[in-house]
Amino acid sequence: MNVEKYAKAMGLTALTNCRQDKTITDAYIGDLLSVVMGNCDEGNVWITVQTHPNILTVADLNDVACVVIAGDTVVEQSLIDKAEDLDVCLFKSEKEAYELAWRTHEVLK
Numbered sequence: 001m002n003v004e005k006y007a008k009a010m011g012l013t014a015l016t017n018c019r020q021d022k023t024i025t026d027a028y029i030g031d032l033l034s035v036v037m038g039n040c041d042e043g044n045v046w047i048t049v050q051t052h053p054n055i056l057t058v059a060d061l062n063d064v065a066c067v068v069i070a071g072d073t074v075v076e077q078s079l080i081d082k083a084e085d086l087d088v089c090l091f092k093s094e095k096e097a098y099e100l101a102w103r104t105h106e107v108l109k
Helices: 003-010 033-039 054-061 077-086 097-108
Strands: 026-029 044-048 066-069 090-092
Touching (some): 026 097, 044 097, 054 066, 054 077
Parallel strands (some): 044 066
């Protein structure tokens, strides 16, 4: 499944214009950046509540398919602008991380 189909199936709000044809391989949930950096794989959907600009560095480094900000967390425009510059697909959802993970599992299987 690609990012565009995933986002539509999940009812996510797109925060950036990005390449949504990336293939999703799996999902990873985490907020501690050093742990995510070591465990989130290429092509993963990364679900987090973190909005620190360093999430974009980790997302780019790990070549994630997209980042989903959970829990209706406020996302600053500066983060969105930087994500646009790095071509990181950034989405938002009012759903909590657990529900997003459960629904992601259902959508991807």
